[in-house]
Each structure stands twice: as C-alpha cells, then as structure tokens.
Amino acid sequence: MKIHEYQAKALLARYGVEVPRGEAVESAAAAAEAFRRLNVAHAVVKAQIHAGGRGKGTFVENPAQRGVQLVDSPGDAEKVAGAMLGKTLVTAQTGPQGRMVRRVLVEAGCVIRRELYLGLVVDRNRGKPVLIASAEGGVEIETVAARHPEAIFHEPIDPWAGLRNFQVRKLAKKLGLDAAGEKSAAVFLPALVRCFLDQDCSLLEINPTVVTGDGTLLALDAKINFDDNAAYRHPEWTDWRDLNEEEPAEVRAQAAGLSYVKLDGNIGCLVNGAGLAMSTMDLIMLHGGKPANFLDVGGGADVRQVTEAFRILLSDSNVQAVLVNIFGGIMRCTTIAEALIAAYQSLGFHVPLVVRLEGTEVAAGRELLEKSGLNIIAANDLTDAARKVVAACNAAASA
Structure with missing residues (x-):
C-alpha cells in the first residue's frame, strides 16, 4: 500500500524527522490561502500522485507544465495549483496514461546546501532491513547504482535495536557531513528507522534529503510503502488509502x-x-x-x-x-x-x-x-x- 508525500511527511514528523512546513489542498483558492499561512517569500507547489519523477513529469493538457513548481506569491500559488488540479500528470513511473492530480502540497521553500539520498528496504538476502545512503541525492538511485555503485552505502539494521550510534557516526562520515550535520543525523536517521520498523514499511525513501544552510537534515521529499500483510495491525491505514490511485x-x-x-x-x-x-x-x-x-x-x-x-x-x-x-x-x-x-x-x-x-x-x-x-x-x-x-x-x- 502506498501513501501520498504529504501523508508520509506527516507520519515522519510524528517520529521526529525534520520536514518542511506545508499544507495539502484540493483547490486553487486553498493553495493561495496556504501560501499566506506559511508566511514565506518562496514556496513549492507539488502535485500529489502515487508516482515519482513529478518534477520532470509533464501534463497531458499542457506539456510545458511540471508537477513541481516554485512560486513567490499567493497569486502564483493559485495559478500553478489551478493548472495542476484536475489535470493528468505523466511521469516515468505512471506510464503514458498518467495520473489525475486531485490535490497539491504547498510547502515552504528552504535553503539547500547539499542533496543526499536515504532509503530503507527489507534485504531478503540479509534477512533484515537495510538503510541505503548516498551523497548523490536528487537522482534516481538506480542511476547512481549503475554509474557509481561505490557511492552507495548499505547499513544493516537490527530490527530489535534499531540504528545504533556507531552506525550513525559511520554513515555521517561516509556522507561527508560536518559537525552540525552529524548532530542532526543523530536524530534524523534513527527516527527514520523507527518509523520504518513501527509502521511495517516495505519501502521508506527520502530523495532528496537535503542539508540546509545551518547543517540540518530535512526530508524534502518522502515516499512510503506499507507491507499489506501487516494491515491488521494498522487500522489507521484505511484512512490513508487513496483508491483513486489504485x-x-x-x-x-x-x-x-x-x-x-x-x-x-x-x-x-x-x-x-x-x-x-x-x-x-x-x-x-x-x-x-x-x-x-x-x-x-x-x-x-x-x-x-x-x-x-x-x-x-x-x-x-x-x-x-x-x-x-x-x-x-x-x-x-x-x-x-x-x-x-x-x-x-x-x-x-x-x-x-x-x-x-x-x-x-x-x-x-x-x-x-x-x-x-x-x-x-x-x-x-x-x-x-x-x-x-x-x-x-x-x-x-x-x-
């Protein structure tokens, strides 16, 4: 079972993962109001569908339009949201038929110093979860694996102990984080792992994870898939399910x-x-x-x-x-x-x-x-x- 980006970020925030402030809305007028409430100079309007590659995706009705756009005012937010809502977005993951956009996420902009990749999956060979990390964020991990496999780091996770302190320090060093980044990672990385384990995820991916101007790690994107076999343990999943995306x-x-x-x-x-x-x-x-x-x-x-x-x-x-x-x-x-x-x-x-x-x-x-x-x-x-x-x-x- 998949959930939307805005739902994934709300769940991650509950575990202490730093995420941008934002609101999911279903109308252009609501997007303008969301921009005002954020009280920022810049925001991003992001189409919410169960597919990646939205920033490079195009709309059937307007190929020049992208699924992720920067806006500078309530009027811009309203205009961009209006051009997305009710339209069909085609990305590399949707196939040529695309997906209709029924809601958008209006999110506060941030200063991006670096982009990283972080992901969690279950490694069948090891018989346990593994945290995947790379200093080359913002790019499909498959592309990085094909071109620079040495740039991808794997850290096995003990499902009972979670991510240990020495593992955080080891990953911080491999990712080239400074003292501020390592301090932020000491909270960010274990929180990701706790969410993955507690929520019976089959995939948790933050691409990109960004290092902001002050060295803080921030989940700029979020993708979470749940293991359907664990649904009986999570009655709340029913409320998160979007049948329009299935x-x-x-x-x-x-x-x-x-x-x-x-x-x-x-x-x-x-x-x-x-x-x-x-x-x-x-x-x-x-x-x-x-x-x-x-x-x-x-x-x-x-x-x-x-x-x-x-x-x-x-x-x-x-x-x-x-x-x-x-x-x-x-x-x-x-x-x-x-x-x-x-x-x-x-x-x-x-x-x-x-x-x-x-x-x-x-x-x-x-x-x-x-x-x-x-x-x-x-x-x-x-x-x-x-x-x-x-x-x-x-x-x-x-x-």
Missing part, C-alpha cells in the same frame, strides 16, 4: 478476497496459489504468450469468488483468452469444476477458455466439465494448457 480491478478483487495484479498482456490467468500462478505465467511466456494478470483465488474459493474472478478478468478489454489452472488440494476438483460451470453459465464467455485441473477427484472434475456442454478447452497438464491458451489467443487475435 487499479480499480485490484481494489475490486481485494474486496472479494482475491489476489489480483493487472499486467499488460492478453491472456487472463485464474490460478490457486501464488507459486502456481508464477509458474503459469512463466510457461505462458515460454510458449510465446503474455499474461494479462496475476490472479490467485486461494485454496478455498467458492462459486461467488470464482464468478467475481471471471468478471474481473473479462472486464479487461485486452484479454483475448483465459487459462484456468487449478490444483485441487484443500478443495476437491469436483467443487472447482462445479464453480467454473456455474460461473460460465452466469456470465457467458466471449473469449476462449482453457482449463487444467489436477489433484483430489480430478477425474470426476474433468468429467463434469466434459459433460457440461460448455465451450471449454480441456488441458492434460500445465505445458499442454500453456500451449493451448497461447494458440487460442493467437487465433482469436487474428480472427
């Missing part, structure tokens, strides 16, 4: 208890089990196809869930064939077959449907599908299923 089909699937991720292919996949889903997509790719989604109905899907899964798959206009690949372990293949038949009869299918069943009562399940009289293409194994669905998709595309 894929509608993924929101719909989540409400039905399904795991769904939209992709850019044309073969819909309905599978039970994440590992089986990944294998299914791999084999589709191996045989020349391209998956349109990852959809895991789980081990105990009922007729309602299977029907909703089909609705979600068929709502994607790119889908030209569907592969159902089910292993009946906890659930019998006869139950799965009955659910498939009921869903098919309820919805009707306008694209080819390939079904591969395996597991408990598989023979009886296959017999149910065969006797149903429905236009279902049966597959004997996973390779056979992948070949048949790719062939069916290619035939449908050329028809």
Whole structure:
C-alpha cells in the first residue's frame, strides 16, 4: 500500500524527522490561502500522485507544465495549483496514461546546501532491513547504482535495536557531513528507522534529503510503502488509502478476497496459489504468450469468488483468452469444476477458455466439465494448457 508525500511527511514528523512546513489542498483558492499561512517569500507547489519523477513529469493538457513548481506569491500559488488540479500528470513511473492530480502540497521553500539520498528496504538476502545512503541525492538511485555503485552505502539494521550510534557516526562520515550535520543525523536517521520498523514499511525513501544552510537534515521529499500483510495491525491505514490511485480491478478483487495484479498482456490467468500462478505465467511466456494478470483465488474459493474472478478478468478489454489452472488440494476438483460451470453459465464467455485441473477427484472434475456442454478447452497438464491458451489467443487475435 502506498501513501501520498504529504501523508508520509506527516507520519515522519510524528517520529521526529525534520520536514518542511506545508499544507495539502484540493483547490486553487486553498493553495493561495496556504501560501499566506506559511508566511514565506518562496514556496513549492507539488502535485500529489502515487508516482515519482513529478518534477520532470509533464501534463497531458499542457506539456510545458511540471508537477513541481516554485512560486513567490499567493497569486502564483493559485495559478500553478489551478493548472495542476484536475489535470493528468505523466511521469516515468505512471506510464503514458498518467495520473489525475486531485490535490497539491504547498510547502515552504528552504535553503539547500547539499542533496543526499536515504532509503530503507527489507534485504531478503540479509534477512533484515537495510538503510541505503548516498551523497548523490536528487537522482534516481538506480542511476547512481549503475554509474557509481561505490557511492552507495548499505547499513544493516537490527530490527530489535534499531540504528545504533556507531552506525550513525559511520554513515555521517561516509556522507561527508560536518559537525552540525552529524548532530542532526543523530536524530534524523534513527527516527527514520523507527518509523520504518513501527509502521511495517516495505519501502521508506527520502530523495532528496537535503542539508540546509545551518547543517540540518530535512526530508524534502518522502515516499512510503506499507507491507499489506501487516494491515491488521494498522487500522489507521484505511484512512490513508487513496483508491483513486489504485487499479480499480485490484481494489475490486481485494474486496472479494482475491489476489489480483493487472499486467499488460492478453491472456487472463485464474490460478490457486501464488507459486502456481508464477509458474503459469512463466510457461505462458515460454510458449510465446503474455499474461494479462496475476490472479490467485486461494485454496478455498467458492462459486461467488470464482464468478467475481471471471468478471474481473473479462472486464479487461485486452484479454483475448483465459487459462484456468487449478490444483485441487484443500478443495476437491469436483467443487472447482462445479464453480467454473456455474460461473460460465452466469456470465457467458466471449473469449476462449482453457482449463487444467489436477489433484483430489480430478477425474470426476474433468468429467463434469466434459459433460457440461460448455465451450471449454480441456488441458492434460500445465505445458499442454500453456500451449493451448497461447494458440487460442493467437487465433482469436487474428480472427
């Protein structure tokens, strides 16, 4: 789960991380009022969408407009906000379709002496969080890693102890901070780590972290992603979620208890089990196809869930064939077959449907599908299923 920059900064401030003063607003007039309340000579108006690269992004309606702009007066703030709100911002992370801007952050300007990069992720190899730092802030970390890997520093974090004092001193030295910067880092860095651990983050990125004129570290930007698996521990996340920034089909699937991720292919996949889903997509790719989604109905899907899964798959206009690949372990293949038949009869299918069943009562399940009289293409194994669905998709595309 992602949150907006203004929400991330509010959360970081609760932990003692220094952030610029600012207000998120949803109208041009409110942007002007926010500028007045900040009582500063300069401010920045920043489009709020779940994507990075906003400063380099352009608007569909006005390519000369950028997603982050400096303003010098309430009138300028109102004009710039008005040019952003309700418009579609395209960045390197949104894809060509872009995202509509529904709110902007009006934030006090600051004196920037240096720009740094700070980020926290979970390192699967180490089995613990790691703090990533670089003196080359304001640039995509992937670019720095490709050009100057020696400029990136990694500091493993003990999840029970947090960031220790000696680690702060070591990072401060590597980043070239002076005495004032090291003093600020002694508060700033441990606070970032506490937020990451307490809030079950999967990503916390401050790019850039700036060193101001007096040597203080300041989070000029903020990106936070949460681990969805920890949502039960954080009921407050519900209030932070912006459904306008999420894929509608993924929101719909989540409400039905399904795991769904939209992709850019044309073969819909309905599978039970994440590992089986990944294998299914791999084999589709191996045989020349391209998956349109990852959809895991789980081990105990009922007729309602299977029907909703089909609705979600068929709502994607790119889908030209569907592969159902089910292993009946906890659930019998006869139950799965009955659910498939009921869903098919309820919805009707306008694209080819390939079904591969395996597991408990598989023979009886296959017999149910065969006797149903429905236009279902049966597959004997996973390779056979992948070949048949790719062939069916290619035939449908050329028809």
